[in-house]
Amino acid sequence: MRISILMVALFALSLAACNSKPKQAEENSVDVTGLLAVIDQNIDQEIYIVGTVNHVCSHSGRRCFLIDSTGEYSIRVEAGGEIEKISKELIGNTIKVKGFVKEERVTLAQIEDMEVEALEKHPEDTEANGENAYRF
Numbered sequence: 001m002r003i004s005i006l007m008v009a010l011f012a013l014s015l016a017a018c019n020s021k022p023k024q025a026e027e028n029s030v031d032v033t034g035l036l037a038v039i040d041q042n043i044d045q046e047i048y049i050v051g052t053v054n055h056v057c058s059h060s061g062r063r064c065f066l067i068d069s070t071g072e073y074s075i076r077v078e079a080g081g082e083i084e085k086i087s088k089e090l091i092g093n094t095i096k097v098k099g100f101v102k103e104e105r106v107t108l109a110q111i112e113d114m115e116v117e118a119l120e121k122h123p124e125d126t127e128a129n130g131e132n133a134y135r136f
Contacts, residue, residue, distance in 0.1 A: 029096065032068035032075055042101045049097055051075065053090040061085035066097070 029048040030038060051066025054074060062079045064086045077097055079086050106114075 032066055032073050033070075035075065035101075036073065039101065043103050044100060046098065046100055049075070049099075050094060051097075052094045053086075053092065056086050056088045056091060058088075061088075064090070066095070 029050060032049065032051040035042075035047070035049055049066065051068060053064050054067040054071070055065045057063040062083075062085065064077050064079075065074045066077055067074045077086075077099075080099065
């Protein structure tokens with residue numbers, strides 16, 4: 001099996017109010033693709049990011065994935081602060097979140113282990129050609 005995964009960063013974020021747009025927030029706001037260009041300078045820094053909700057964790061509801069406009073890149077977002085659960089109704093909507101960039105580096109071996117574990121739990125997600133069918 002071969003899978004291409006770009007695990008850039010783990011976010012501990014809280015949803016920002018849509019109508020609350022302080023000047024500082026606008027200056028630090030980037031989209032998912034734009035974050036890649038400034039990720040190194042923002043580790044452990046507060047940042048606002050805009051993206052489309054592609055997936056919400058059905059178990060805890062405390063995680064979601066934001067994708068860029070092409071669907072090529074995604075970032076994991078974890079609810080924090082007073083947010084207890086991310087609504088599945090947000091899937092397909094573009095939102096802005098506020099939080100801190102947290103880096104999590106993984107090796108190719110770790111990625112392969114995660115892929116095997118996921119396919120053991122959900123064998124129906126394997127396509128006929130043997131490639132992983134996961135797409136967040």
